[in-house]
Amino acid sequence: MTTLAYAVRDSRTMLRRNLKHMLRYPSLTIMLIAQPVLFLLLFVYVFGGTMGAGLPGGGGRDAYLGYVAPAILVITVSSVALSIAIYAAKDATEGIIDRFRTMPIARSSVLTGLVAAAVVQTAFAVTVVLGLALALGYRPDAGVPGWLGAIGILTLLAIALTWLCVALGLAAGSVETASNTPMFLMIMPFLSSAFVPTDSMSTGLAWVAEHQPFTPVIDTLRAFLDGRDPGSDAVWAIGWCLLVTVLCFAWSRRLFSKVRAG
Known part of the structure; x- marks a missing residue:
């Protein structure tokens, strides 16, 4: 068996391990899905009528639902x-990574299995929210x-953000810190084109919104689901996702090699 084949086999094993962890703690998955569900209901039924009227060409709650759902x-x-x-x-603080180092497995499989499990969990969560x-x-x-x-842009985004959060988790030093460090990922969409068009913002805020990663990703997804050509937004969206993936993959690998149980 080749080195690549061993790595793939070990990654499948780690994938099963992480999926079992997620199944044993369904409350976390439910909470993760509940948050975007709450946002969807809040923005459609509380703000949707007013914000829909402010969209280009007007509209009401139904129009705003079409605008905000991709976001x-x-x-x-x-x-x-x-x-x-x-x-x-x-994993980093409880010593399991040190234990894995003593086993005849591909070291890369520990992180790739975690990322693969996250993509599976993301697919499930997105399906539930889209269904709603x-x-x-x-x-x-x-x-x-x-x-x-x-599907392609959501998958690229999931991989990029997962590698980023893997790196942040390994760098955190504790589970408590790791639970707070990535919170900016929930704030950044509010400073993008997620809920209102950027041209309705003040000049300075519009510049920030137009030049941060979430705006081209959201605009690209919105265009795909509307049956439109995303144009240059797709180039920027893919470029951001690939850049984050490459940098955070390298960062994660470096942190992984230095992990010692605390």
């Missing part, structure tokens, strides 16, 4: 990623290419 899906990805920092910190949005009346106009594009 809530992105927030769902961020919400799930937060939990991965906790899992990574837990459809039940509320959201009707995407995407064809097959649009749906494939939407």
